[in-house]
Amino acid sequence: xxxxxxxxxxxxxxxxxxxxxxxxxxxALTQLEHLGRWMSPAGMEPVPGSLDLRVGGxxxxxxxxxxxxxxxxxxxxxxxxxxxxxxxxxxxSDAELGVTxxxxxxxxxxxxxxxxxxxxxxxxxxxxxxxxxxDGNDEExxxxxxxxxxxxxxxxxxxxxxxxxxxxxx
Numbered sequence: 001x002x003x004x005x006x007x008x009x010x011x012x013x014x015x016x017x018x019x020x021x022x023x024x025x026x027x028a029l030t031q032l033e034h035l036g037r038w039m040s041p042a043g044m045e046p047v048p049g050s051l052d053l054r055v056g057g058x059x060x061x062x063x064x065x066x067x068x069x070x071x072x073x074x075x076x077x078x079x080x081x082x083x084x085x086x087x088x089x090x091x092x093s094d095a096e097l098g099v100t101x102x103x104x105x106x107x108x109x110x111x112x113x114x115x116x117x118x119x120x121x122x123x124x125x126x127x128x129x130x131x132x133x134x135d136g137n138d139e140e141x142x143x144x145x146x147x148x149x150x151x152x153x154x155x156x157x158x159x160x161x162x163x164x165x166x167x168x169x170x
Contacts, residue, residue: 018162043066112144
């Protein structure tokens with residue numbers, strides 16, 4: 001769900017079919033006890049966060065690097081349609097929920113918009129993720145658009161982790 005005054009970059013899109021029922025995939029995406037078990041990039045350790053799953057609510061989480069540095073993230077829920085659609089504004093954050101710049105890329109957009117859609121597919125679930133720079137300037141949009149190949153690799157790894165986690169839950 002975008003708002004009329006918002007500017008969005010070209011979307012990054014990735015899709016995966018999971019061998020799990022849609023309700024279980026939804027729970028893995030929206031419950032704190034599940035998110036911390038699969039959602040982190042390679043080499044990062046999840047840091048417990050907090051979750052307020054409602055429109056306007058926030059999921060606040062951290063990821064600890066091998067050197068001990070913690071990168072914080074924040075999702076602000078914009079749309080929640082159980083169990084099929086989740087729209088969130090994503091920001092890098094600090095431990096106090098403040099919005100910060102990407103710690104390694106000063107031209108990364110301050111905000112991004114992520115839309116995740118879940119649909120039944122056979123006995124499994126198709127997850128489609130669309131991610132866009134939100135209200136970025138030209139330089140931020142170029143940075144975001146130029147990172148699509150890395151996003152494919154990073155999200156591919158994260159979705160592999162989710163697939164393994166879902167298999168353990170069943």
